Amino acid sequence: MTDTDGPPRLTRLTFHSPLSEERAERMVRRLAADAPSSVLDIGCGWGQFMMRVLDAAPGAKAVGVDINGEDLARGRREAAARGLGERVEFLERSARDTGLGPADLVLCMGSSQALGSTSEEALGALRGLVRDGGRVLLGEGFWERTPTAGELAGMWPGAAVSDHHSLADLLDLAVAAGFRPEWTETANRDEWEEFESGYQADAEVWLARNPGHPSAKETRERLDTHRGRWMTYRGVLGLAYLTLVPAQ
Template identity: 50%
Template sequence: MTDTPGFYEHLTFNAPLSEARADALAARVAAAGPSTVLDVGCGWGELLIRVAAQAPGARALGVDTEERHLTRGRARARELDVSTRVTFENLSGDQLSEPADVVICIGSSHAFGDSPAEALAALKPLVRPGGRLVLGEGTWEVRGPGDPDLVWDDVVALPSVAALVDLAVEAGFRPLWIETANEDELFAFESGYLADLEEWLLHHDDADVRARADEHRRRWLHGYRNAFGFAYLTLGVPGHS
């Protein structure tokens, strides 16, 4: 047991994404026969690696600014024997200019500004005509006025699923597939995030870490649980002018 809590050790993906959905999504974009795949804000690149595994002719690049994530991604690529085709670099989104056949951006739109609209505008030049963008984005569905349980102390401006799709169309994409994380995926994501803290607290008496875990759980279960969601859009860029 280390002296600090784990670092995303209990999550396969840094998003509310099940194994089944990830594999189906990877197969869907791999079926288009991409030769290049780019993951912006890739974390440890689990989805990127799965796309590359299902598209054996593709070369893939994951970029992120957290070196611990990149180290994990490189190890995972070696484990699945795709490290000759999947590379990871410490880069930010605004350093990219070379377009790819498939671009992935899951929970990383903040790399391009304060809104999904800004992210979509910045991502479009990175997708080759006829290519695909896989966008994973938080959403907010308001249930009704005056709901006492609908509380998120530092709420950010998130669109509904419908508004997010509208933004994508306005940016010049075509929505090829629209799906949202289900309750099991959302619970697994929050529980997996908290597991690093909770497992560590079984062996350490640390008031700061305990308060951090309790506050996150409070905000989740008593606050945003029934309004926050996560959408996965598979978007196409028309190949005609």
């Protein structure tokens, strides 16, 4: 892609979530220790984390599900380059379709909306997708503190306090859905800033170099809107990474 084609998309991101290399390595090592034979990634994007699990668990095969064809194509290219093409399948379909799972390991990293409109619905769906004795790794938003009305107005359209729970309430919901929380961790400020900066960086550099491009106005509005929202939820919205064990 050249500058005349329009801004490139997300080439600065390794993971499509606020996740450091160090945290990813620890989580992959912990999840692979159970030697899963099947992995299901809900909202997989280009499947970077899923492929790292396959590298660490050589007996496993994986299915990644997403509705973004561009991300899936990126994932297929990378899987082929890493010699994983025969062990991973990328499906462009809804995660609510039948025929998925159950799997030994289910990944849902910041994609619970693909399974339900609430955390409760998503957790219930995840319980049905994981085998007894398996694991779920859920990356889910939570409120670091209750946002004010002014803060909510500056976030995503229609943002409400009910969109997320506190971390304590989120863990209680996981237990109520039939899980026990094996491991609880949260994205830190550095991970958030690395993610949000990387999310915008490609397009910001392109815009600075191409102010007269036909799509410059739309790109500028999109970038400025997202940055304003990020600056509003920064320090208010958190992301929890919960390793969940299905209760039998």
